Amino acid sequence: MTKIIGTLGSHCSLQVLKGAKDEGFRTLLITEKKRYHVYKRFNFIDHVILVDEFRDILESDFQKRLNKLECILIPHGTLISSLSSEEIENIDVPFFGNKLILRWEADRNLKEKLMLESKLSIPATIRSKTEIKDLCIVKLHGAAGGKGYFLASDRNGFDEGYNKLLNENVIKDENDLYIQEYVKGVPVFLHYFYSPISGDIEFMGVDRRYESDIDGLSRIPSKHQLNVPMEPTYNVVGNIPLVLRESLLDDVYKMGENFVRASERLIPPGIPGPFCLEGVYTKDAKFITFEFSARIVAGTNLYISGSQYSDFLFQHDMSMGRRIAFEIRNAINKRKLNRVIT
Ligand code: AMP
Numbered sequence: 001m002t003k004i005i006g007t008l009g010s011h012c013s014l015q016v017l018k019g020a021k022d023e024g025f026r027t028l029l030i031t032e033k034k035r036y037h038v039y040k041r042f043n044f045i046d047h048v049i050l051v052d053e054f055r056d057i058l059e060s061d062f063q064k065r066l067n068k069l070e071c072i073l074i075p076h077g078t079l080i081s082s083l084s085s086e087e088i089e090n091i092d093v094p095f096f097g098n099k100l101i102l103r104w105e106a107d108r109n110l111k112e113k114l115m116l117e118s119k120l121s122i123p124a125t126i127r128s129k130t131e132i133k134d135l136c137i138v139k140l141h142g143a144a145g146g147k148g149y150f151l152a153s154d155r156n157g158f159d160e161g162y163n164k165l166l167n168e169n170v171i172k173d174e175n176d177l178y179i180q181e182y183v184k185g186v187p188v189f190l191h192y193f194y195s196p197i198s199g200d201i202e203f204m205g206v207d208r209r210y211e212s213d214i215d216g217l218s219r220i221p222s223k224h225q226l227n228v229p230m231e232p233t234y235n236v237v238g239n240i241p242l243v244l245r246e247s248l249l250d251d252v253y254k255m256g257e258n259f260v261r262a263s264e265r266l267i268p269p270g271i272p273g274p275f276c277l278e279g280v281y282t283k284d285a286k287f288i289t290f291e292f293s294a295r296i297v298a299g300t301n302l303y304i305s306g307s308q309y310s311d312f313l314f315q316h317d318m319s320m321g322r323r324i325a326f327e328i329r330n331a332i333n334k335r336k337l338n339r340v341i342t
Pocket of ligand 1: 123137180181182234278280291
């Protein structure tokens with residue numbers, strides 16, 4: 001097998017490359033020089049290309065170099081947050097999965113369209129600050145790991161958060177923000193893998209995020225909380241494992257199935273590979289999906305040796321990273337590689 005599996009050195013790269021190595025591939029890490037001191041310790045990384053910044057991948061000579069190595073790139077959150085959708089679509093290197101669907105993850109309007117087509121229950125989108133009547137969460141576009149989000153219950157609350165982001169030069173105008181109904185319940189992240197080779201949708205694991213400083217607020221007694229003059233932030237610092245009540249799995253599989261079919265209709269060839277439905281289970285155990293990720297999510301880093309759910313499906317340890325490599329290997333063996341790359 002001549003292919004090499006490559007990814008950017010961040011997010012879930014260790015898991016992806018370890019999985020690729022376990023499936024018999026050579027591995028390539030593209031990393032910023034300042035991060036190399038972390039990655040140099042891991043012997044499953046065969047090749048390293050050092051860059052000044054991840055955006056260097058846009059240079060055509062760089063892409064030629066990757067193609068000479070017969071590299072298949074595995075996209076993840078760092079790629080999406082470092083480059084625009086257009087830049088990603090113009091990269092002339094084979095990507096695992098559907099490169100076009102990444103635009104639907106980054107653009108909130110397209111995102112909403114795909115979630116509706118998938119018949120998912122979603123929070124109401126508030127089209128204008130004048131329509132805010134109840135608790136809302138105001139988000140930035142793109143994968144920013146929850147940075148810059150704020151809550152507002154009315155127009156004044158919105159203006160306060162908006163002006164702060166404006167003064168900090170985080171946004172240019174109100175179009176950079178997206179207002180969504182705040183769903184009360186517990187946030188849960190469902191990890192799926194769809195294989196066009198086997199036709200199966202696999203539920204691979206589930207996590208919750210550990211977000212600073214919202215998850216730290218409960219450690220401050222209420223009388224002191226009232227004196228904390230800050231807007232909570234939702235900056236992800238890590239992930240916490242979870243299992244679901246078994247009776248919820250029926251719905252989990254139906255949602256995954258609907259999402260795969262809707263992706264095939266709207267963005268052919270659909271969603272080969274990993275994706276994540278991200279939402280809140282309400283008090284009556286109804287899942288309201290507020291986001292999706294159309295690629296591997298960092299929450300899968302919990303399950304390097306497999307999860308409770310992947311153990312039911314596979315005879316040995318199966319991380320999401322390894323599942324990707326396994327799919328590429330099967331596709332190569334069956335001469336169907338074009339079904340899993342774009
Ligand atoms: P995101 O970056 O969109 O995944 O959101 C970051 C965090 O904000 C999530 O982990 C949730 O804690 C919270 N969140 C996002 N959207 C909503 C929503 N509509 N209702 C309640 N909480 C939300």
